[in-house]
Each structure stands twice: as structure tokens, then as C-alpha cells.
Amino acid sequence: MGRWEKFRRLSSEERDLLIRALFLLPLTAAALRLLGFRRSQAALARLAGAPTPFGDARAKSLLENAQLAARMVRAASENGFRRASCLEQSLVLQWLLSRQGIPAQLRIGVRKQQQHFEAHAWVESGGAVLNDGDDAHRHYAPFDGSIAAAEAQPR
Numbered sequence: 001m002g003r004w005e006k007f008r009r010l011s012s013e014e015r016d017l018l019i020r021a022l023f024l025l026p027l028t029a030a031a032l033r034l035l036g037f038r039r040s041q042a043a044l045a046r047l048a049g050a051p052t053p054f055g056d057a058r059a060k061s062l063l064e065n066a067q068l069a070a071r072m073v074r075a076a077s078e079n080g081f082r083r084a085s086c087l088e089q090s091l092v093l094q095w096l097l098s099r100q101g102i103p104a105q106l107r108i109g110v111r112k113q114q115q116h117f118e119a120h121a122w123v124e125s126g127g128a129v130l131n132d133g134d135d136a137h138r139h140y141a142p143f144d145g146s147i148a149a150a151e152a153q154p155r
Contacts, residue, residue, distance in 0.1 A: 109140025
């Protein structure tokens with residue numbers, strides 16, 4: 001089955017989330033390069049505005065809606081112009097969830113693998129990891145939350 005056929009088979013809610021993610025991923029990548037992390041995160045927070053549920057969000061649990069958004073962000077990254085980084089995907093997912101009124105936390109962790117410093121980002125909601133493999137995030141020591149959750153003040 002081709003991409004177009006897969007897209008046509010999505011529900012309207014899934015299509016809406018996918019299109020938003022396809023649009024936001026490259027914008028988020030550009031913002032991170034031009035503005036840096038804190039200013040990009042603050043810009044996304046300003047764009048989120050008041051929560052507006054997508055589709056029939058009341059029919060599903062918050063976790064089901066959050067998992068659906070995570071799947072659509074992953075699909076947008078895999079089928080978009082280029083594969084988005086974990087930070088780009090996590091920022092976009094956090095934005096989509098905030099638009100739906102779903103509480104979510106951006107987590108950033110680090111590790112030293114041999115002589116290399118590595119960082120990783122993921123999103124959690126209600127204690128569940130949404131956009132990461134079963135235990136990939138467990139290999140990283142997460143910051144206490146103050147860095148990932150910091151709201152940037154415009155300078």
C-alpha cells in the first residue's frame with residue numbers, strides 16, 4: 001500500500017495531527033538552529049494558545065490521545081522531508097498535546113558512551129513515555145526537569 005493510500009485511510013483526527021506535525025517539524029528544526037532551545041520552546045508555547053481538542057477527543061482517554069499524537073509525529077518524521085531529531089519530535093509532540101489540553105513533560109537526558117557525550121529527548125504524560133522505545137530513555141540520566149521545563153523569557 002502506498003503512502004497516499006495510507007494517508008487516505010487515516011481518520012480525520014489522525015490526518016489533522018499528521019499534517020500539523022509535517023508542518024511543524026521543519027519549522028521547529030529551523031527555529032532550534034536560529035533561536036536555540038529556550039527561545040524555540042518559548043515560541044512554541046506562545047503558539048499553543050488555548051487548548052482545543054482534535055476530533056472526538058472526549059471519546060478516548062488522555063493517554064490514548066497522547067499516544068495517537070506520538071504516532072502521528074513519528075509518522076511525520078519518517079515520511080517528511082527529513083528524519084527529525086528526538087528533540088524536534090519531542091517539542092512538536094509536546095506542542096500538539098498542549099493544544100489538546102493534555103499535560104505532558106519534555107524530558108532531556110544525557111549519557112557518556114565510551115568517550116562520547118550523548119543527549120536524548122522524550123515526552124512523558126501521566127508517567128508514560130510516549131515517543132520512545134520501551135526502555136531507550138532508561139539509558140540516559142534525565143535532568144531534574146528544570147532545564148527541559150524552563151520557560152524561556154524573551155530577550
